[in-house]
Structure formats: C-alpha cells, structure tokens
C-alpha cells in the first residue's frame with residue numbers, strides 16, 4: 209500500500225495527545241461563541257478590538273461589494289488592483305508613516321513571500337526562536353543562511369552578527385533581523401528599540417511580524433513601529449482588524465522589487481476589493497477608538513491580579529496571556545474542565561509550542577467585561593490549584 213504514513217502519523221498524533229480536530233462554530237459575537245448547541249465565554253478569539261460584526265464595517269463591506277465587486281478578478285499586475293486596494297494601501301502608509309504598502313492574501317503568504325524575496329544567496333536571516341511557522345517555512349525555502357537566536361535574546365543576536373561580520377570575506381552579505389512584535393503564543397513583546405539599534409549598528413534590515421500588535425499596540429494602534437523606526441512591517445487583517453488578508457509596509461525600492469519578483473504577489477489573485485474597502489473602515493475605527501486598547505489593558509491587569517500565584521502566567525502587556533501547564537494531557541484536561549464551566553479555551557500543544565510547554569492561551573478582547581474576567585480567573589484558580 210502507498211501513502212501509509214497518512215494513517216500512521218495520525219495514529220501517532222493521537223497517542224501523543226496532539227491530535228487536532230476542528231469545531232464548527234455556529235455563532236460568534238464578541239465575547240461569546242456557540243459550539244455544538246452550547247454557548248461559552250470565548251477566550252480564544254483573535255478579535256482583540258472586538259470589531260468583528262461592527263455595523264460600520266459591515267456597511268462598508270456591502271458598499272465595497274456594490275462599488276468594486278466581491279472579487280478582484282485578477283492578480284494585482286493584471287487587472288486586480290482597484291481603487292479600493294490603492295486607497296487601503298494609502299491609509300496604511302499614512303497610519304504607519306511608511307512610503308509604500310502592498311496587500312497579500314494572508315499573513316502566511318506575506319511572510320513566506322518576504323523571506324523568499326529577501327533571502328537570496330547573499331542573505332543571512334536572523335530569526336527569533338519563537339517566530340511564526342510562516343517565517344520559518346519562508347526562510348527554509350529561501351537561499352539564505354538561517355540563524356536562530358534565543359527568544360528575545362538581543363545579546364546573543366548581537367554576538368551572532370558581530371561574529372558573522374568578522375568571518376565573512378569581502379563578498380556582499382545582507383543581514384535581516386526577523387521577529388514578531390507581540391509573540392503569538394507567549395504574548396510578550398520584542399525589544400523593538402534594541403532590535404532597531406542592533407540592526408543599525410550592523411547595517412541589517414529589521415523585519416517585524418505585527419500580526420498581534422497591529423491595532424493593539426501604540427496610541428493609534430499602529431503596532432510595534434509606533435515609537436521606533438522599523439524597515440519592514442508585516443501585519444494581518446484577520447486579527448484585531450476583523451477582516452482578512454495582510455499587508456507589508458516598506459520603502460519604495462522593496463515594494464518595487466516585490467511587484468516585479470515576488471511570486472506570491474505576482475501569481476495570486478488580489479484580495480477581495482469589497483474586503484479591502486471594509487478594512488479601510490476597521491483601520492479608521494482602530495485608530496480613533498483608543499478606549500478599546502485601554503480596556504484590553506485594564507482587563508489584562510485585572511486577570512493578572514486575580515490569578516492565584518500557583519498559576520504560571522507569562523507576563524505580557526498585550527491581549528495574549530499564556531498559562532503554561534506542561535504536558536499535553538494535563539493541558540487538555542484543564543481545557544475540558546473549563547469547558548464544563550462554560551469557558552472556551554483551546555489547548556496549545558507542540559509543535560506549535562516547545563515540548564512540555566503546552567498551555568492555555570487566553571486572549572482578552574475589548575468585548576469582555578470585568579465580570580467575565582473575574583469568572584475566568586476563579587475558574588482557572590479552581591481547576592489548576
């Protein structure tokens with residue numbers, strides 16, 4: 209028989225308590241989710257700013273569909289690039305104070321595209337150990353030399369860069385430092401200003417994946433580059449901005465290069481223009497409604513203050529709060545017990561996180577209220593302690 213690995217690998221996945229199955233969500237609105245006919249408080253959503261289902265965004269989506277259509281009907285280089293796309297790009301450039309911006313179908317695609325385009329033979333990619341799968345896959349598929357540095361260990365990053373400088377001969381080397389702004393599974397932040405300083409010192413490019421920072425970090429939600437100069441910012445629309453797709457903000461020459469050489473950009477249909485139009489509205493709301501960010505911070509502090517000190521919480525100033533349990537089975541058990549109490553939290557297990565660091569990944573959104581957080585903290589204390 210051929211393809212026996214299909215069954216074999218699934219069996220092994222089950223034996224390791226790593227088996228994954230999808231749950232069909234019947235309804236999802238802000239703080240609640242309905243699954244299998246039962247309603248839960250949802251602490252697994254990436255809708256950090258609570259913008260999903262926003263009336264004005266829905267209205268913009270409909271307007272966009274009527275004016276530009278639901279489909280781009282072509283790649284951006286053929287006839288897929290519309291006024292809706294251009295106008296969204298311009299808004300993002302203004303928001304992040306960047307000269308150029310290009311849209312991609314997803315964050316996964318954007319990261320893969322960028323690593324492939326930048327990672328030619330002359331390139332060394334310095335990746336934080338906890339970088340997203342799409343960055344790792346993109347880097348591995350490129351022709352670059354890859355160097356991983358320990359999570360947020362800027363001292364090690366500096367040493368690696370200095371060492372490589374003395375080792376390389378006269379030939380051209382292009383260094384790029386890659387990190388997430390807010391880390392997806394730990395919720396902690398990169399030391400963005402140190403990274404920028406190190407990049408400058410070594411003439412490296414700084415690339416940040418702001419999937420979890422956009423909308424959440426900064427006075428106007430502009431993310432990790434709010435207070436620091438970052439060369440390239442990638443962020444997705446599918447989290448705090450409550451639509452779908454992604455952008456890369458960069459300088460003119462890189463944007464020009466992408467339009468000419470990025471296979472992901474050239475050979476993929478442009479994102480739905482209706483959705484681009486809707487995303488303009490969500491960015492407008494994300495910028496002006498700072499109360500949503502304040503609320504996330506207040507509720508996060510409340511959660512931290514209410515959890516018993518037996519609970520191993522990773523400190524974070526973002527929406528993401530990781531509670532490390534350890535092995536897969538115990539983590540699944542905790543999730544099951546919380547589910548019985550009406551709380552929806554998905555267990556995060558290897559290979560998404562390192563072995564023996566299976567965890568609950570609690571996301572706090574501006575749709576939650578203090579009562580929700582108190583209830584969550586009480587339930588976690590009861591189940592874990």
Ligand SMILES: *Cc1c(COP(=O)(O)O)cnc(C)c1O
Pocket residue numbers: 313314315316317319340342388392417419420444445446453454
């Ligand atoms: C979600 C995520 C992505 C992928 O973005 P999509 O638009 O969902 O494909 C990339 N990087 C990080 C850090 C993410 O969390």
